[in-house]
Amino acid sequence: MMEQILSKDNKNVKEYGKLISSKSYRDQNGTFAIESIKLILEAACSGVVFQKVFVTEQCVKKNPAVLQKLFDLDCPVYQISKAVEEKMTCTQNAGGLFAICKKLDKHRQADTIVPNGKYLYLAGLQDTGNVGTILRTAEAVGLDGVVISAGTCDIYNLKVLRASMGSAFRLPIFFGKDPASDLEQFGKRFVTYAAVVDESADSVLQTSFAPNSMVVIGNEGNGLEPRTITACQKQITIRMKGNAESLNAGMAAGILMWELVQN
Amino acid sequence: MMEQILSKDNKNVKEYGKLISSKSYRDQNGTFAIESIKLILEAACSGVVFQKVFVTEQCVKKNPAVLQKLFDLDCPVYQISKAVEEKMTCTQNAGGLFAICKKLDKHRQADTIVPNGKYLYLAGLQDTGNVGTILRTAEAVGLDGVVISAGTCDIYNLKVLRASMGSAFRLPIFFGKDPASDLEQFGKRFVTYAAVVDESADSVLQTSFAPNSMVVIGNEGNGLEPRTITACQKQITIRMKGNAESLNAGMAAGILMWELVQN
The missing domain is CATH 3.40.1280.10 (SPOUT methyltransferase, trefoil knot domain)
Incomplete structure (x- = not known):
């Protein structure tokens, strides 16, 4: 059972937003925020370390195999409401999937x-x-x-x-x-x-x-x-x-x- | 003295908007709409035929030489208000200059x-x-x-x-x-x-x-x-x-x- 996030003011949602908008916040935390199934899968396959995953119920239903991969990542996965999804979405085709990841140490x-x-x-x-x-x-x-x-x-x-x-x-x-x-x-x-x-x-x-x-x-x-x-x-x-x-x-x-x- | 356009509902402003948004309207009329000093100058230097030019007072003041070129084009030039400019602007750096032109017959x-x-x-x-x-x-x-x-x-x-x-x-x-x-x-x-x-x-x-x-x-x-x-x-x-x-x-x-x- 995933922990649910129903409020746009949830601290993890706010953290996600700050990571999207602020380079200095990314630098300070050594983390970054991404959205979309395609990009998150690319990250997972490239050895990026995940800290938190956010997913809508609809995304879980549509992409069970993708989600299984993310559950295997051994990081907290939060189920988010429609309103939270809208708040988090930045680009087209985000598809209800978001993540906070650690910056790569190979850079x-x-x-x-x-x-x-x-x-x-x-x-x-x-x-x-x-x-x-x-x-x-x-x-x-x-x-x-x-x-x-x-x-x-x-x-x-x-x-x-x-x-x-x-x-x-x-x-x-x-x-x-x-x-x-x-x-x-x-x-x-x-x-x-x-x-x-x-x-x-x-x-x-x-x-x-x-x-x-x-x-x-x-x-x-x-x-x-x-x-x-x-x-x-x-x-x-x-x-x-x-x-x-x-x-x-x-x-x-x-x-x-x-x-x-x-x- | 340029004719002034103060209303967003002016028929020329509406024509401009339709030319921006509709390919079939462009095809039907054989005309197209453009904005920005740079692009309009490129068009003028490339032999594009101008039908109507729209300009803000501020743009005239800032670019007298550019405007002189456009006055030489022998087509109506309208001075538009700030509100009309806002209505017409589609992209960044439009700079208060807009035009309706004839499609090139060399295509x-x-x-x-x-x-x-x-x-x-x-x-x-x-x-x-x-x-x-x-x-x-x-x-x-x-x-x-x-x-x-x-x-x-x-x-x-x-x-x-x-x-x-x-x-x-x-x-x-x-x-x-x-x-x-x-x-x-x-x-x-x-x-x-x-x-x-x-x-x-x-x-x-x-x-x-x-x-x-x-x-x-x-x-x-x-x-x-x-x-x-x-x-x-x-x-x-x-x-x-x-x-x-x-x-x-x-x-x-x-x-x-x-x-x-x-x-």
């Missing part, structure tokens, strides 16, 4: 990366959908890992996790600080490439990437800061045709990763 | 394409952001054009136009009907490639695209229908690594277009 500080392999460094990306899509693409094309600068949106943001389709749980992810300082340090161990929109930079098509490569992508609106570009050893670009000013940051990152793993 | 039926060049066929894509990003990427990488099937979301949808960053006004775009029937016809004049998630298909990396190539992308959730795949001459795929099930449809299309123009 490490940037200076622990072994300087061998192909990496992407995200310097100040702000769009949660872009960051999630980039993580999903990084896993699909076979990148060795992604570094997230201090100013990039939190990978434990629900929208990032959903857009990543679970890749955020599986891909080696490292946490950096200030891009320029990080890249000065990385430059001692990696060949560092600043991705720029600049006709005078080397075309990505003519670039033979070193076996220890780090490609740096900037913010959606402003690109990379000049001092971050200066901190990198090389500059590369995707040559544009037509009148298109630039590619979407997610798409540019996707094409760069694609070339990075081929060459 | 043609699919059977008019000259069978030479590299084309993308969108078969039933439903996400407006994906379709806009694909059009933006198609222009940037130098594709010859994009064909839109009957079931793909309307390119005159405001969200498509905004995500395309104006590429929808500049790129050659053609309108198809049912994907399987279209591709049977195209197969007589193009080499047609169905993009599939299938390990037995040819890797896009090993594909030498014909000078008259058409690559076909399916719906975000369901991919291509079997009969559409059958109607194509070849099947190609992006080989995945890791546990990523698939790429986002926009990203997959981007990588395929990138390879299509290189090879």
